[in-house]
Amino acid sequence: MTVCSVPDCERKVLAKTMCAAHYQRSRTGQPLDAPLRSYTRGGTCSVDGCVQPLDGHGLCSRHRQRQARGVPLDGDNRRRLERGCSVDGCERDHAANGLCQSHWRRNKKGQDISAPIVPKLITDDLLARLRTYAPTGAPDECWEWTRALNKGYGAMSVPGSRMRQAHVIAWELHHEIELPDGLVVRHACDNPPCTNPAHLILGTHEDNSHDRLARGADAYNGTGFRHRTxxxxxxxxxxxxxxxxxxxxxxxxxxxxxxxxxxxxxxxxxxx
Incomplete structure (x- = not known):
């Protein structure tokens, strides 16, 4: 096997009697006699105190980025996520602008970031999800859905389906039957996000249209579409x-x- 012509280099020749590392140096005008940093797959960064895995040139990915930007390699290399959210009482990791991802999204949407964050409940138990995001109140109160809305109505993802209305699921769970074909669940309280079974009644699409017109005849035009004042x-x-x-x-x-x-x-x- 032919080895590199550079003294003390035992690497295999790639081109012009030099190994790949020295051939690359010769093309870029770098000195050939400078020591080569060896890359050991599975090793750790060569910077003192850094135990991150190697990415290349004897450095981890973050120290390679620092080297490319001309930033001192021995500076603080802490990850941003090690910082916590700046909102009082929030222990989530930092994402951007001093906030965690949840509070950053609220701030971007103009929402109140001091309001408590309800953790996402991942379960196929529809009743548990319903009462987590639409807490039970007094019997005569509206139990409003607090998550996603679709045209004012609560929207729930259901296994085997895309999205369903939260008040329909609340009616079905309360009565332990599926919604009969051709019928709709109407709101006696005229509050679309409400999921209180006491406020939900069955009816036809025609009944629903009559309810809408009776509760706000001036708010709808002849086509049945909402007419804004x-x-x-x-x-x-x-x-x-x-x-x-x-x-x-x-x-x-x-x-x-x-x-x-x-x-x-x-x-x-x-x-x-």
Whole structure:
């Protein structure tokens, strides 16, 4: 086997009588007599006190990044995630801007970051999930769903299905039967996020339409679509101008994000 022509180098020749490392040095104009750092697969970083696995050139990935940026290798190499969230009482790891991922998302959406965070419950037990995210209150109170909403109604992911309405699942669990075909679950309280079985009654789509018109005849036009008042349109646009995002506006006015966007941008209700 032919070895590298550089003195004291026993590596195999790659090109022009040199090994790969010295051939690369010769192409980039680096001195050939400087010692080569050996790469040992499975070893640790060569920087004193660093026990991170090697990435290349005798360094871990973070020290290689420091070397590329010209930052001293012997500086503090702590990971960002070792910092905690700056919100009082939160022990989650830091993600960005001094906040954990949950509080960073709340802050980005303009939500109150001091409100307690309900940990995500991962289970196929629908009743447990329902009562975790829609806590039971007094019998005459609305037990509102506190997670995702779809057109104002609570939305739950169900195994074998995409998404279902939380109040429908609440009715089925309470009565221990599936929703009969052709019927809908109506809200006697006229509060879409409510999951209190005492406020849920069965009816037809026609009954539901009559309820809607009876509770707010002036709020709907002849097509059955929600007709916003001038005050509502003005308020939505003012909130967006003040910095509120479309998601929060749609939740506050119980409409889809697309509807809120069309109203705010003047595509809908152009005369206001």
């Amino acid at each position: 001038q005050a509502e349109v003005t308020s939505m646009r003012a909130l967006h101008t003040a910095g509120m995002n479309m998601t929060e506006i749609s939740r506050q006015f119980q409409c889809s994000r697309t509807t809120a966007m069309r109203i705010v941008k003047g595509i809908s209700f152009q005369g206001i």
